[in-house]
Amino acid sequence: MPHHNSRRAFIKNGAAFTALAAAGPLAGFSPLNAMTDNKPLAEKSMHGIQIGAVSFVDEGVENVLDILEKRGDINTLFLTTFTYGRGLAGRQIPGQPFPDHGSRESDEKTFHGGNYAAPHLEFYRNTALKCLHAPEHGDFDLLASVLPAAKKRGMKIFASVEDQWRPDVPGVKECAEVDLAGRRTDTLCLFHPDVQTFWTALVTDICKSYDVDGILLFNEHNGPLLNALGASHFQNIDSSRATCFCEHHQRAAKERGINFDRAKQGYRKLDQFVQASLKGSRPSDGYYVEFNRLLLEYPEILAWDKLFDLGKHQILEQVNTTVKAINKNLKVGFHIEHVNSFNPFYRATRSYEELATKADFLKVVCYNTCGGERYAHFIRNIGSTVFRDVPLEELMRFNNHLLNYGNEASLESLPAAGLSPDYVFRETQRAVAGVKGRCLILAGIDIGIPTEAASRKGSPEDAYAATRAAFNAGADGVILSRKYSEMKLSSLDAAGKAIRETVKG
Numbered sequence: 001m002p003h004h005n006s007r008r009a010f011i012k013n014g015a016a017f018t019a020l021a022a023a024g025p026l027a028g029f030s031p032l033n034a035m036t037d038n039k040p041l042a043e044k045s046m047h048g049i050q051i052g053a054v055s056f057v058d059e060g061v062e063n064v065l066d067i068l069e070k071r072g073d074i075n076t077l078f079l080t081t082f083t084y085g086r087g088l089a090g091r092q093i094p095g096q097p098f099p100d101h102g103s104r105e106s107d108e109k110t111f112h113g114g115n116y117a118a119p120h121l122e123f124y125r126n127t128a129l130k131c132l133h134a135p136e137h138g139d140f141d142l143l144a145s146v147l148p149a150a151k152k153r154g155m156k157i158f159a160s161v162e163d164q165w166r167p168d169v170p171g172v173k174e175c176a177e178v179d180l181a182g183r184r185t186d187t188l189c190l191f192h193p194d195v196q197t198f199w200t201a202l203v204t205d206i207c208k209s210y211d212v213d214g215i216l217l218f219n220e221h222n223g224p225l226l227n228a229l230g231a232s233h234f235q236n237i238d239s240s241r242a243t244c245f246c247e248h249h250q251r252a253a254k255e256r257g258i259n260f261d262r263a264k265q266g267y268r269k270l271d272q273f274v275q276a277s278l279k280g281s282r283p284s285d286g287y288y289v290e291f292n293r294l295l296l297e298y299p300e301i302l303a304w305d306k307l308f309d310l311g312k313h314q315i316l317e318q319v320n321t322t323v324k325a326i327n328k329n330l331k332v333g334f335h336i337e338h339v340n341s342f343n344p345f346y347r348a349t350r351s352y353e354e355l356a357t358k359a360d361f362l363k364v365v366c367y368n369t370c371g372g373e374r375y376a377h378f379i380r381n382i383g384s385t386v387f388r389d390v391p392l393e394e395l396m397r398f399n400n401h402l403l404n405y406g407n408e409a410s411l412e413s414l415p416a417a418g419l420s421p422d423y424v425f426r427e428t429q430r431a432v433a434g435v436k437g438r439c440l441i442l443a444g445i446d447i448g449i450p451t452e453a454a455s456r457k458g459s460p461e462d463a464y465a466a467t468r469a470a471f472n473a474g475a476d477g478v479i480l481s482r483k484y485s486e487m488k489l490s491s492l493d494a495a496g497k498a499i500r501e502t503v504k505g
């Protein structure tokens with residue numbers, strides 16, 4: 001199968017390339033309009049970086065832009081405008097070494113999060129969720145401070161907004177998801193009307209108040225099936241915490257003919273299965289068969305999971321429609337999370353072709369250096385429940401085949417080895433083939449993403465190889481991730497070198 005897939009992708013890409021070459025002058029690529037900056041997004045390779053307010057406050061706007069432009073060859077900024085999460089905002093995360101720029105003082109005690117631009121309250125009248133200015137840099141307005149200077153340099157600016165909250169924000173408790181055990185969580189229910197209104201309000205505020213080129217939306221939350229199984233790299237397994245079973249979900253289910261009580265019963269059974277599996281209590285037919293039987297007896301388990309996806313995709317669509325209604329030239333992109341790369345069940349719920357109908361570009365996470373420890377964690381998680389009968393190393397090899405990974409390190413050595421640049425190539429190529437030219441693919445490149453002590457640390461060579469691999473696979477651009485405040489300048493240099501070489505061909 002992997003061979004078949006690669007061959008198909010190759011033929012497809014080959015055909016696309018031939019078509020493009022044949023189009024020649026018709027494609028409008030003349031020296032004259034190569035000199036104008038007034039080109040649509042697709043005609044210019046995007047060399048992006050994710051960066052938060054703290055870096056501009058610590059190091060100065062012009063100085064940071066100089067570094068990004070001269071060293072990283074960056075032409076597109078993804079400014080972390082709304083989040084309460086540390087993945088995109090704040091300095092280096094606590095416990096990790098600081099890079100060779102910026103303040104070396106931890107912001108563990110001062111980090112707060114929120115809207116790093118200035119929220120305009122009139123947009124948020126119809127939602128209980130308060131959009132508060134992030135307080136840690138006083139009145140500093142990220143977009144107002146960076147936009148004019150960046151525009152002068154011909155850079156594109158996207159506002160990154162992330163569905164990450166803290167429990168003390170007004171409205172969060174009311175809009176929170178309800179788990180299987182009836183507890184309110186810290187994550188927001190995507191069927192709650194106030195949550196849906198909030199995302200529309202936020203992107204309206206940003207696009208009407210600032211001269212941005214578009215929005216990049218981050219939402220890494222997953223549905224109840226993945227929650228229950230802990231079938232990802234970033235969580236421990238607690239099947240009783242599967243979400244969401246709130247009143248708004250019940251209503252949405254009813255409208256679609258999904259039986260709430262049966263769904264809940266199914267997830268209770270799944271919870272019992274997961275708990276027993278974790279203790280090593282093997283069903284007489286084995287773990288996998290028992291799991292599969294549950295899915296057959298309770299089709300509502302999958303229906304409830306699909307309902308979650310629907311809620312998530314409705315918001316993506318709503319954001320896209322809202323932004324386009326404000327200005328049809330603005331671009332909308334979605335961050336496609338790492339679990340999409342590791343988990344074949346999750347992959348099946350995400351069709352690139354379908355996502356392409358809701359976005360101008362997809363940022364596909366291809367983080368390879370930290371990918372080693374993350375993928376190993378994922379394998380250990382699924383190997384402790386559904387696939388518990390399979391020795392872990394064999395499970396990983398089998399999964400590698402399903403995912404069309406190449407020759408990666410053994411499970412034992414994977415965290416220290418990381419995933420390879422070939423992984424970046426394959427994941428980018430899969431995305432490019434998947435969207436069938438309907439939207440752009442920007443590869444999310446791992447530039448020194450923090451890892452555990454014994455795991456691989458991103459080097460300049462890693463940054464160079466991953467960036468080259470993404471472009472070689474046909475990416476329309478890259479987004480250096482996760483944030484400038486955790487990147488070493490030598491790695492930025494290396495990514496910049498790869499970008500320059502690619503542009504020159």
Ligand SMILES: [Zn+2]
Nearest residue numbers: 189244246249
């Ligand atoms: Zn809900």
